[in-house]
Amino acid sequence: MASTTEPTNLKREEEEEDDSKPGVEDEDTGAQIAPIVKLQEVAVTTGEENEDVLLDLKAKLYRFDKEGSQWKERGVGTLKLLKHKDSGKIRLVMRQNKTLKICANHLVLPTMTVQEHQGNDKSCVWHAADFADGELKEETFAIRFASVENCKSFKDKIEEITESLAKTTEDSEEGTTAANLIEKLSVVSKDTEEKKEAKDVSVSSEEKDETEQQEKTGSEK
Numbered sequence: 001m002a003s004t005t006e007p008t009n010l011k012r013e014e015e016e017e018d019d020s021k022p023g024v025e026d027e028d029t030g031a032q033i034a035p036i037v038k039l040q041e042v043a044v045t046t047g048e049e050n051e052d053v054l055l056d057l058k059a060k061l062y063r064f065d066k067e068g069s070q071w072k073e074r075g076v077g078t079l080k081l082l083k084h085k086d087s088g089k090i091r092l093v094m095r096q097n098k099t100l101k102i103c104a105n106h107l108v109l110p111t112m113t114v115q116e117h118q119g120n121d122k123s124c125v126w127h128a129a130d131f132a133d134g135e136l137k138e139e140t141f142a143i144r145f146a147s148v149e150n151c152k153s154f155k156d157k158i159e160e161i162t163e164s165l166a167k168t169t170e171d172s173e174e175g176t177t178a179a180n181l182i183e184k185l186s187v188v189s190k191d192t193e194e195k196k197e198a199k200d201v202s203v204s205s206e207e208k209d210e211t212e213q214q215e216k217t218g219s220e221k
Helices: 008-020 150-218
Strands: 052-063 070-082 091-095 102-107 113-118 120-130 137-145
Touching: 052 091, 052 150, 070 102, 070 137, 091 120, 102 120, 120 150, 137 150
Parallel strands: none
Antiparallel strands: 052 070, 052 137, 070 091, 091 102, 113 120, 120 137
């Protein structure tokens, strides 16, 4: 007598196939649901729109805490050297990844020097009057790059900028000195002319008095 019971494994496969078939709830009706809230694109300004990028490198920044006498991390992000299109001033700006929070923001001045940090050729230190926290503060920074090449690029670029700024300042001072000298000579020349004119007037007045005296004497005779 043949068994009317289906093999267990076949029945299980059919059940699995039935389970895999999409139900009515899973059917794609093609309907599109509009979002409840419409989000508009907002233009984000960074204050860097009028500046040209001279250098752009990834790094980790530290600042020296004088009170605790230790280095504290300021953030990991992108360091940029930016030159203003109108004024020509150059500043160093570093923002943290994702949040874009500013962790360094100061001008590059002719007196700025960058030195290797504790014999590490991927790190360097410098001093600056920083404005990252909204107020001007003297800070000592240390920065670590991913490679020796990036660290060298940073130091070389800073050196190039400071040398150029120093030369510009020197030329400006020479120009100011020359202008002051010319102005001084002009003043001396003007004073000399005024004294000469005063002397001529005095002589003319004396000659006039003498002539009048002679005429008076002749009239009396």
